[in-house]
Amino acid sequence: MRRRLLFAYLLMLAAVLVAVAVPYATSTATRDTQAVFIDQLNDTARFASLAEPALRSGETVMLAAELTRYDELYTVGAAVLDINREVITASREELPLSDDAVQTKIDAGLSGERSGIDQxxxxxxxxxxxxxxPVGRGGEVIGVALTVADTEELRAQILRQWSLLATIxxxxxxxxxxxxVGLARWTLRPVHDLDSVAHxxxxxxxxxRVPEDEGPAELRRLASSFNTMADTVTGALTxxxxxxxxxxxxxxxxxGVLRLRLENLVDHLRPSGEREHRLAMAETARLAGILSGLLALARAEGTELDLAAVDLxxxxxxxxxxxxxxTATHNVRLLRAGGADALVLAAPEALEQVLDALIDNALKFGSPDGExxxxTALSDDGRAEIHVTDxxxxxxxxxxxxxTERFWRSPAHQNTPGSGLGLAIVHELISACGGDLALLHAEPHGLDARIRLRISPTGPPGNTESPLHAALPDTSRRPPEGSADGPPDAPVPVRPGR
Incomplete structure (x- = not known):
């Protein structure tokens, strides 16, 4: 934008300079031409007055001597022609008297017309x-006197003046x-600040926030309005x-109290109410998962993660x-493939949460008795990739x-336990780590959740403790719902839903 504004300024300035310089250059050339023209015209008129008695008497010796001295002094050729276009005398032999432009002027002179300032x-x-x-008296034309001046010196003089004008x-x-440049920077500094702050x-x-004391008054008002809007939006988000x-x-x-009381009702249930009791317990578990997911998502969005070098x-x-x-209890094989052999920039707890959510997602929605x-691998653009494929x-x-939208569920899996928040949380955590999440089609069928993270420029991994540990709820150390015999180290942060 600065270049465009600067271009507009310079374009207007160039237009002003052209509007001033071109007429001035034209007037300079016209003025110098007129000065030379007047001097040469006076000399031509003098030669015509000398030629009139010489043509009538036939004595042209003095006239020829005058023309020769004039030519030697000013290097301007001169000649006198009679009414029949015959050269009576000339200061030099190589005068261009046969040129069409010269013949046209001679015709005009023999018609009694004087040369005017027409060029x-x-x-x-x-x-x-x-x-x-014209040479004559009382309207009678008996010949013409003409002068032919080389314009090289005049052209050089005009060119010098134009060069000086161009330099100025x-x-x-x-x-x-x-x-x-200074004006454009001063004008656009608030716009640059606005763009930077918006980013x-x-x-x-x-x-x-944007500084409100820079730039023109209109942009200062814009900065103030933007800051007010940002305060409003930030307050609403907070x-x-x-x-x-x-x-x-x-x-x-x-x-939790409701769940505990429902569990305490087990000994007082009649057989006909056992099914409803199991459904009520499942609904409370599902509601607990939704609340945990909302809490994790809210804290993940509001937390700036401290990234460290993590051994992927x-x-x-x-x-x-x-x-x-x-996975073994579900007859599903969990396979490890590839290897990145790299340190990535991530919050360690976030990476664990992400992997747990994606593995749980694949376990729920993959094929029974599947894989x-x-x-892990390194991509062509120098990033580390994680693929969780079912x-x-x-x-x-x-x-x-x-x-990855919140609470989105696939129509084919509406009855599968889950909150619809898992992939949304994964997306937020990976974005906070400076990476990206992509859901791809797996061949021949299935889902390939691909995560890409930046490679750490440092050597050994840093501190594995992360502010995320305090920011996220401790849902990662419990087994999936309905799996009381699951290992204590098989965390599932939130039940991802499709």
Whole structure:
């Protein structure tokens, strides 16, 4: 934008310079041409007055001597022609008397017309300046006197003046460019600050604000309005997150009490009520998962994660080992493939939460007695990739586009336990780590959840403790619902839903 504004400034300035310089250059060439024309015309008229008695008497010796001295002094050729166009005398032999332009002037002179100022000598034109004066008295024309001047000196003089004018214009344009650069920077500084702050806010730095004391008054008002809007939006987001967090936290206690009381009713149930009791227990478990997911999502969105160098293969292998007993109880093989052999930038707890959510997702929606493959590799663009692939029915392209939305569930899995928040949390955590999540089609069928993370430029992994450990609820150390015999190390943060 600065370049476009600077271009507009310079374009207007160049237009002004052209509007001033071109008429001035034209008037300079016209003025110098007129000065030379007047001097030469006076000399031509003098030769015509000398030629009149010489033509009548036939004595042309003195006239020829005068023309020769004039030519030697001013290097301007001169000649006298009679009424029959015959050259009576000339200062030199090589005068261009046969040129069409000269013949036209001679015809005009023999008709009694004097040469007028009807031309301007331009630096790129090389034609001589030819002037003709009728010779005669009392309206009788008996010949013409003409002068032919080379315009090289005149053209050089005009060109020098134009060069000086161009130099002044270039210097003025350079000074104006420096002033325009400063003006453009001063004008657009608030716009640059606005763009930078808007980017910071979109990246999660909600307290970023635009300085309100820079630039023109209109942009200062815009900055003030933007800051007011940012305060309003930030306040609304903060209140929304606080509400979700507080509501989720406060509802967990009565929900836990309700679950405990439902469990205490087991000994007092009649056989006909056992089915309804199991359904009520399942619904309370599902509601607890939704509350935990909302709390995790609210805290993940509001937390700036401290990234550290994490051994990707080690974390993946740890989660595979922790989940193998659980997958074995479902007759599902959990396979480890590839190897990145790299340190990635991530919050360690976030990476564990993400892997647990994706493995649980693959376990629920993969094929019975199927396979889940956890693979790591380095991509062509220098990032580390994690692939969690199942061999289930998968999702079509439209469903994959909506799968990371909150509470979204695939129509084919509406009856499968889950909250619809798992993939949304995964997306938020991976984005906070500077990576990206993509849901791809697995061949021949299934879902391939691909995570890409940045490679750490440091050596050994850093501190494995992360603020995320305090930011997220401790839902990662419990087995999946309905799996009381699951291993204590098989965490499932939130039941992801499709």
């Amino acid at each position: 301007v000598v331009w630096p790129w034109e090389r034609e001589p300046l030819v002037l003709v004066e 214009a270039v210097v003025a344009l350079g000074l104006a460019t420096l002033a325009a 910071d806010i979109s990246a999660g730095t909600l307290d970023a 209140r929304q997150r606080a509400f979700v967090s507080h509501a989720s936290h406060q509802l967990r206690t009565p929900l 293969d080690a974390v993946v292998q740890e989660r595979v080992t922790a989940w193998e007993p659980m 889940i493959t956890i693979g 061999d289930g029915p998968g999702l079509d392209e439209e469903e994959r586009a909506h799968a």
